Amino acid sequence: SPDADTQAAAQRWCALVTPVMKSVFTHQAFHGGSDCLQVFGGHGYVREWGIEQIVRDARVAMIYEGTNEIQAIDLLVRKVLADGGSGMNTLLDSLQADLPKDAKASTPAGARIQTLRAITAQIVKAAPQDAALAYRVADDYLRAVALVLMDWAWLRIEAGVEDSTPNADKRWKAPAQALRSWVLPEFQMRSFIIVQQCTAAA
Numbered sequence: 001s002p003d004a005d006t007q008a009a010a011q012r013w014c015a016l017v018t019p020v021m022k023s024v025f026t027h028q029a030f031h032g033g034s035d036c037l038q039v040f041g042g043h044g045y046v047r048e049w050g051i052e053q054i055v056r057d058a059r060v061a062m063i064y065e066g067t068n069e070i071q072a073i074d075l076l077v078r079k080v081l082a083d084g085g086s087g088m089n090t091l092l093d094s095l096q097a098d099l100p101k102d103a104k105a106s107t108p109a110g111a112r113i114q115t116l117r118a119i120t121a122q123i124v125k126a127a128p129q130d131a132a133l134a135y136r137v138a139d140d141y142l143r144a145v146a147l148v149l150m151d152w153a154w155l156r157i158e159a160g161v162e163d164s165t166p167n168a169d170k171r172w173k174a175p176a177q178a179l180r181s182w183v184l185p186e187f188q189m190r191s192f193i194i195v196q197q198c199t200a201a202a
């Protein structure tokens, strides 16, 4: 875009989302590979199948290019706390505005966005009382942000699936449902941990 404000907004969006993507996809690559190994049982573990090498190769991505813990600290300490949460709130505004109509505030997706706003404000408020707080909750915070972003992305994908989309149920609807059933409930656990830590720090 030639517009300076649009450029700045895009830059802020990328700055916030980059550490999340690095961490969440490398975490998933390793754990996904490990789950594939598990399907093969003991055969997966031995070298002949090649899966153990994939698991080992995937593992390093959580370490290099900025370890995932350092990415989480980058997100929370250097980016979110640095401006008192305002950049994150702007990101959340854009996610909220983007949700398909029937997924706004009263639905789980909208509610998770509101919770993330609230816990961001709580960390901003409690951090000055406890210098280690942000470092203790950084991983949980990054994971909570990742879950909200995945929810948003999958709602947008689903909104784009049409009756004519090939293989729509298996390729798009089933994974979206699996995300809701098995992955997104983790958001409650992460936000609970953060709230507990903020309460203890206050």
Ligand SMILES: Cc1cc2nc3c(=O)[nH]c(=O)nc-3n(C[C@H](O)[C@H](O)[C@H](O)COP(=O)(O)OP(=O)(O)OC[C@H]3O[C@@H](n4cnc5c(N)ncnc54)[C@H](O)[C@@H]3O)c2cc1C
Residues within 6 Å of the ligand: 060, 063, 064, 065, 066, 067, 068, 069, 070, 073, 135
């Ligand atoms: C196969 C391989 C290839 C590599 N290639 C390159 C390359 O081409 N170029 C290059 O420059 N580097 C490369 N690296 C180095 C890589 O970037 C580092 O290993 C990585 O940055 C982690 O640093 P470290 O190993 O010193 O771990 P450390 O910094 O000692 O960290 C050890 C552990 O403690 C955690 N930790 C550290 N500080 C904190 C903190 N403040 N809070 C919470 N947790 C913390 C880390 O997340 C990590 O889990 C490579 C590494 C490997 C394994």
